[in-house]
Amino acid sequence: MNLRTLIVGLVLAPTAVVMANQPVSLRVSPAVSFAPATLVIQVRIAADARGSALEIVANSDEFYRSSTIPLEGDGVAKTTTLQYSSVPPGQYEVTATVITSDGKRKVAARADVKVMGWSSSH
Numbered sequence: 071m072n073l074r075t076l077i078v079g080l081v082l083a084p085t086a087v088v089m090a091n092q093p094v095s096l097r098v099s100p101a102v103s104f105a106p107a108t109l110v111i112q113v114r115i116a117a118d119a120r121g122s123a124l125e126i127v128a129n130s131d132e133f134y135r136s137s138t139i140p141l142e143g144d145g146v147a148k149t150t151t152l153q154y155s156s157v158p159p160g161q162y163e164v165t166a167t168v169i170t171s172d173g174k175r176k177v178a179a180r181a182d183v184k185v186m187g188w189s190s191s192h
Contacts, residue, residue, distance in 0.1 A: 093119030096166045096179035107157040107185045113166040115141070115148045121168035121176050124150060128183070130160030141168070159187035 097112045111126055120141075127136040135154050162185065167178040 092116070092179070093177045094166055094168060094179040096164065096181050098164050098181045098183050100183075101181075102184045102186065105157065105159040105185050105187050106155075109154045109157055109162075109164070109183060109185075110151065111154065111164060111166075112149065112151045113179070115150075115168060117147045119168050119177055120170075122171040123169040124148075125167045125169055125175075126150075126152065126165070127167075128154050128157065128162050128164045130162045130185075133158055133160055133162075138169075157185050159185050 162183040
């Protein structure tokens with residue numbers, strides 16, 4: 071396998087944190103990409119993970135983006151998908167946290183993502 075094939079495979083591969091019987095699962099695609107990247111984040115919340123909001127954060131040493139999405143309809147499994155565009159180079163921790171009505175962080179899932187910069191020596 072040559073280096074180019076390996077890089078293409080890594081760029082197309084999603085990173086997933088999906089654990090059986092967990093209240094929150096998180097999938098981020100692609101796991102490795104080139105800047106400026108578009109990260110597609112999919113969060114699945116089990117019916118028993120009741121909360122009033124879902125907070126999704128992408129964080130690196132030099133970049134931070136977050137979204138808070140209200141949750142409605144207790145007792146129903148939910149899937150939320152969103153995109154963060156124009157993400158600069160960095161090593162990112164992406165988290166999804168369910169927040170209760172009293173502001174407590176109840177459950178969370180996390181994934182690691184790498185966005186690489188382009189070098190000038192191609």
